[in-house]
Amino acid sequence: MPKSSTILTVSILALIAAVAASWKMGNLESMCGGSSTRTPPSDENNNTNTNTCSSLKNSAFVFVKPHANTEATQKMVRTKLTEAGVTILSECDVSGKVIDEKKLIDQHYYAIASKATILPASEIPVPAEKFQEAFGESWEKALSEGRACNAMQACEEFKCSPSELNKAWGDAKVVKFGGGFYCGLVKSPSSSDSSSSSKELYVFNAFFMSMREKFVGANDSIHCYEVEWNADKLKWEAFRGELLGPTDPNDAPAGSIRKTILEDWKELGLTAEPNKGDNGVHASASPFEGLAEKTNWLGASIKEDTFGKALLDAGLFEETIKEWSVDPRVELPNGEGKGSVFDALEDMDAGACLDKLIELKSLNQDVQ
DSSP, rough: OOHHHHHHHHHHHHHHHHHHHHHHHHHHHHTTSSSOOOOOOOOOOSOOOOOOOOOOOOOEEEEGGGOOOHHHHHHHHHHHHHHTTOOOEEEEEEEEEHHHTTTTTHTTHOOOOOOOSSSOOGGGGOOEEEHHHHHSOOOOHHTTTTTTHHHHHHHHTTTTOHHHHHHHHHHHHHEETTTTTEEEEEEEOOSSSSHTOOOOOEEETHHHHHHHHTSSSSTOEEEEEEEEEEETTHHHHHHIIIOOOOSSSGGSSSTTTHHHHHHHTTTTOOSSOOOSSSSSSEEOEEEEHHHHEEEEEHHOOGGGGGHHHHHHTTTTHHHHHHHHHHEEEEETTTEEEEEEEHHHHHHHHHHHHHHHHHHHHOTTOOOO
């Protein structure tokens, strides 16, 4: 081939590549409503990034928990959200029957529930050496003899209720294998059935069943709000810390949603005073967690969600987004080792959250 032809071919290929790159950046800018810029290093609290998409709105999933789900509570939460400048995109109720059948609460608390209700004992990644050291016998032997099960299976084997299993769990020898990963040698709480009363089983995360029970009763339901707002008007940290209130409602600031439920629980129609566990309302801890919760509870499409589309346009694969939606441990920046995806993104506004996820993708090149 003549030298001039080679130069022309290379030039055309370079032009095509430049146009493609320009189109993708333009697509991202158009979707975000602004120009795309790289961020400088954030501070130690990850709060000072100049966001990749500065006008990308924060979006979250909020729900009233079953113990507080009255019309009065729903109205109060709706009023508090709108007065704070939060737009409610949709509302709906999800019944306990649906939550149970679709295992929505199990997916919501996946790190805990995967060992309690989703995976059979044979698929739970039990550290064999730790098991041997803790219980004095091999995991392989206990498994092969059918003496290990998840919490849901334990209720069936023992013919007991979740609350009865939780009480037996409290009396059991329990060992922690990792974050949200516990194993206990549990004696049957049932004394009415002779075949089950003598049983002793290795059970995983039995405490989750009593948590789950609060969501799946015939008369239980949650009331959901899909919301969004401008990050420059309300930072995510303020959304959770000031508008919602911290986990323990006793520590919540005056006027916050959780503090209001605590102070007005009788007027709102609750049957018991709220506490750290039953604190009235749940809200997403980050835009990514909000996306994960919307896909779980509402069946939302990643590609049709604003934040989900931003992730796809930024180069994250849909399969990666789904995998990270159950909060796996991934490689973190700055030599921190492996840690929770959700924890790494907590309280970040949408733009900073997007940038962090792009950074995490670059550090975990094995993901799809």
